[in-house]
Amino acid sequence: MKHATASALIIFLAALLISPGASGAAADAQKKDQPQKAKQIEATxxxxxxxxxxxxGMSCNDCHEVKLDANTSATQVWLKGDYLKWQAGEGVMTKDQVWDRIMNIFKTKNMKATFVMATCLNNRPYTYTADFALDPAKKVLYAFHEKGTEKLAHIKNNPHISMNWHREFDDNFANVACFQVLGKAEIFDGATPEFDEGLKVYPYEYAAKARKMTIEQWREVVKKSMIMTRTTIDRIRLTEGALAPLNFRTSQEWTR
Ligand code: HEC
Known part of the structure; x- marks a missing residue:
């Protein structure tokens, strides 16, 4: 018995030395010893x-991981379940079809759209409005922000973000269009190659004229004074009234 434990320990220590992932395992083992670390709980x-x-001032998720039961939520029923005239699984677009609808929205304005983006720090959500440009090949969104703003501090500490684009509702459900993005944001300054990649995608040139600068001068100002976020899109949920006459559900999903 003693011998078995000792060799298990040696194997464990050896794993620690050779595997970079093993430090995570050690941290997990340590977590189990901490009495305040609580079990996963349902959102309900x-x-x-x-x-x-x-x-x-403490929230449930300061101690518990809160599981969202996404299978029975209303959205899941609208997306895939038995709903109105649809049998489960009917009227669901392919991922590429959903992506094409998203592209159509971006194409109306030079691949740039105004979003409300939400970040979360210390269990407090925070939203702000910004323009984001889409790189359709990599399916990432670029935006440029003033240095030192609160949202950048949020993202540095918690890169998980949620974004919303919507058309103003005109009380006609046939015209409804909105989509929500879940993703992970990264922050880059003007000295990085990622920043230059973002400038290739983001149509920043239009703003030079308003400032009476050449595009080259404006580009230098942007590089010096702005911080870029690159958000990798993990999931999009689209609601569009125009899908009904095309014989699709009006709620659709794209996932990476
Ligand atoms: C300060 C940390 C802390 C906070 C905050 C907290 N809990 Fe707990 N909770 C615990 C601990 C510790 C246990 C006992 C260990 C366990 O069962 O996970 C527990 C147990 C539970 C259990 C029983 C789990 C089980 O399967 O036996 C439930 C349910 C629960 N908590 C719900 C909540 C809810 C809902 C909130 C928010 C309103 C909350 N907790 C906030 C620490 C916390």
Missing amino acids: AGIADKHPEIEP
């Missing part, structure tokens, strides 16, 4: 009388 879970005391 409540707290029982015997629950450890929760200090004011």
Whole structure:
């Protein structure tokens, strides 16, 4: 028994030395020893009388990982389930078809669109409005932001972002169009090659004229004074009234 434990320990230590991923395993093992690390809970879970005391200002997900049961949520029914005239699985577009609809929205304005983007820090969500340009090949979004803003501090600490684009609702469901993006944002300054890649995609030239600068001068100002975010799109959920006459559900999903 003792011998088995010792050799397991040696194997474990050897794994630590040779595998870069093993430090994660060690951290997990350490986590298990910490009594305050709580189990996963459902998003609908409540707290029982015997629950450890929760200090004011703490949220469930400070201690628990909160599981969202995405299979029974209303959105899942609209996307794929038995809903209105649709049987489960009917009226669902292919990923490429959904992507084409997204492209059509971007094409209306030089591959750039105005989004509301949400970040989250210390369990407090924060939204802001910015223009994002799409690189259709890599399926990433580029935006340029003033240095030192709050959102950049949020992204540095928590790169998971959520974004929303929508057409103003005119009270006619046939004209509804909106989509939500889940993704991961990275931050680059003007000295990086990624920044130059972003400038190739983002149509920044138009703003030079308003500032009475040449495009070259404006480009230098952008590189010096702005910070770029590159957001890798992981999932898009699209709602579009115009899909109904095409015999598709009006809620569709694209995932990477
Ligand atoms: C300060 C950390 C902390 C916070 C905040 C917290 N919990 Fe807990 N919770 C625990 C610990 C510790 C346990 C006991 C260990 C366990 O069962 O995971 C527990 C247990 C539970 C359990 C029982 C889990 C099981 O499967 O036995 C539920 C359900 C639960 N918590 C729900 C909640 C909800 C809902 C909130 C937010 C309103 C919340 N908790 C906030 C620490 C916390």
